[in-house]
Amino acid sequence: MNVSGGSFDARGDQIVTAALATLNADPGASMAEIAEAAGVGRATLHRRFATRDDLVLEIGHRSLGRWEATLRASGVLELTGAEGAPGGAGDEAALGGAGVV
Numbered sequence: 016m017n018v019s020g021g022s023f024d025a026r027g028d029q030i031v032t033a034a035l036a037t038l039n040a041d042p043g044a045s046m047a048e049i050a051e052a053a054g055v056g057r058a059t060l061h062r063r064f065a066t067r068d069d070l071v072l073e074i075g076h077r078s079l080g081r082w083e084a085t086l087r088a089s090g091v092l093e094l095t096g097a098e099g100a101p102g103g104a105g106d107e108a109a110l111g112g113a114g115v116v
Contacts (some may be wrong), residue, residue: 027063029053035074046070 033053037044044052046067050060064070086092 026055026059030055030060030063031070031073031077034070038071038074 030049030053034049037049037052041048046060047057049070050057053060060070064073
């Protein structure tokens with residue numbers, strides 16, 4: 016199980032991508048529905064994500080990572096003076112002080 020935003024193999028990426036699409040369409044979708052959408056069995060899904068919360072957390076980590084990469088690529092962090100170590104006080108201030116970095 017990986018909830019740290021780290022990398023996955025192709026199957027893990029397939030599961031997370033399908034979960035994101037499925038949960039966007041139906042936020043109440045079950046793990047069985049997510050497994051079906053990903054083209055894997057429930058056992059495979061649960062080997063990678065013990066709980067639905069673990070899966071949603073991984074989706075969140077990936078989304079925040081993409082958001083940060085977009086901010087860096089667009090130069091927003093340089094414009095605000097928040098360029099530096101990820102998760103530093105400057106990044107939090109640049110992102111509205113929401114404490115999400």
